[in-house]
Amino acid sequence: MFQERKAKPRKTTPTFRLAMVALVQFFDWRDALVIVKPETFVKWHRSAFRMFWRWKSRKRGRPALPKNLKELVRDMARDNPTWGEERIADELSVKLGLQVSPRTVRKYLEVTPPSRGARDQRWATFVRNHAKAIVACDFFVSITATFQIIYVFVAMEISSRRILHFNVTSHPTADWTTQQFREILAEPHPYGFVIHDRDSIFSSALDASLKDFGVRPIRTPVRAPKANAFCERLVGTIRRECLDYLIPINERHLRVILKEFVCHYNRGRPHSALGPGTPEPIQASVPASGHRHKLPNGYRLEKSAILGGLHHEYHLEEEAA
Numbered sequence: 001m002f003q004e005r006k007a008k009p010r011k012t013t014p015t016f017r018l019a020m021v022a023l024v025q026f027f028d029w030r031d032a033l034v035i036v037k038p039e040t041f042v043k044w045h046r047s048a049f050r051m052f053w054r055w056k057s058r059k060r061g062r063p064a065l066p067k068n069l070k071e072l073v074r075d076m077a078r079d080n081p082t083w084g085e086e087r088i089a090d091e092l093s094v095k096l097g098l099q100v101s102p103r104t105v106r107k108y109l110e111v112t113p114p115s116r117g118a119r120d121q122r123w124a125t126f127v128r129n130h131a132k133a134i135v136a137c138d139f140f141v142s143i144t145a146t147f148q149i150i151y152v153f154v155a156m157e158i159s160s161r162r163i164l165h166f167n168v169t170s171h172p173t174a175d176w177t178t179q180q181f182r183e184i185l186a187e188p189h190p191y192g193f194v195i196h197d198r199d200s201i202f203s204s205a206l207d208a209s210l211k212d213f214g215v216r217p218i219r220t221p222v223r224a225p226k227a228n229a230f231c232e233r234l235v236g237t238i239r240r241e242c243l244d245y246l247i248p249i250n251e252r253h254l255r256v257i258l259k260e261f262v263c264h265y266n267r268g269r270p271h272s273a274l275g276p277g278t279p280e281p282i283q284a285s286v287p288a289s290g291h292r293h294k295l296p297n298g299y300r301l302e303k304s305a306i307l308g309g310l311h312h313e314y315h316l317e318e319e320a321a
Contacts (some may be wrong), residue, residue: 090270
């Protein structure tokens with residue numbers, strides 16, 4: 001046809017090349033080639049073969065996340081730099097009802113948190129069996145803007161991961177610490193054990209007072225922080241997610257900062273060990289959407305800043321009619 005019409009050669013299109021490759025099965029193409037060289041035609045054939053195997057070897061699996069959900073994951077990671085993939089996945093599950101695997105969230109994060117280390121199974125078994133009756137406590141220090149050392153006391157319930165009490169002081173003593181336990185254990189309580197380290201603040205007189213409150217004090221072994229791993233982890237969380245980013249001006253300012261963070265920790269921060277869930281749930285249940293990657297109809301996403309925007313809490317709010 002090109003020879004009869006004396007048409008000038010023009011650049012071929014992918015559709016023309018594919019048609020020519022398909023016609024190879026029906027005639028001897030070596031004698032029919034006029035407008036292209038045999039090497040060019042063989043090149044087309046190889047390109048088509050590569051395209052076929054690229055399609056056949058395509059990745060298969062779960063469907064990709066919707067674009068708006070990808071942007072939400074990136075926004076959470078950007079707004080909360082201390083969160084990892086499990087925390088973001090828990091936030092989506094507990095607060096928004098969106099079921100996203102932590103491994104899926106990991107694809108959109110730049111840094112992967114380190115894996116957890118091994119734990120002592122024998123001690124872990126005891127703690128797991130008595131978690132509802134154990135209170136763990138510890139001290140840590142915070143430095144103010146004027147380089148003043150302030151001591152922070154914190155006590156938590158192991159079973160629910162709830163922070164029962166906290167307080168700050170510049171001069172911790174055994175009597176002051178006893179008063180903190182009095183505020184926790186004065187009323188009828190379900191606790192039977194209190195775990196603390198061998199600091200001199202936890203004196204024998206303090207242990208005697210704990211027995212009067214109806215609990216048994218358990219001292220951790222020498223240089224064995226893993227024996228009080230839950231409270232050590234709590235202290236690390238407070239540092240990594242709060243005090244490492246804020247410099248308290250004085251003791252009163254530190255108390256205000258910790259009060260807001262403790263409220264966020266108990267009511268707004270999902271914990272993987274709880275299902276995931278929060279120690280003090282403030283939302284009975286998340287409305288069902290019918291799809292694991294879509295928000296429920298009639299609801300919109302709302303977020304509130306914590307500690308001036310260091311963290312954010314996400315929740316669903318019903319749209320006005």
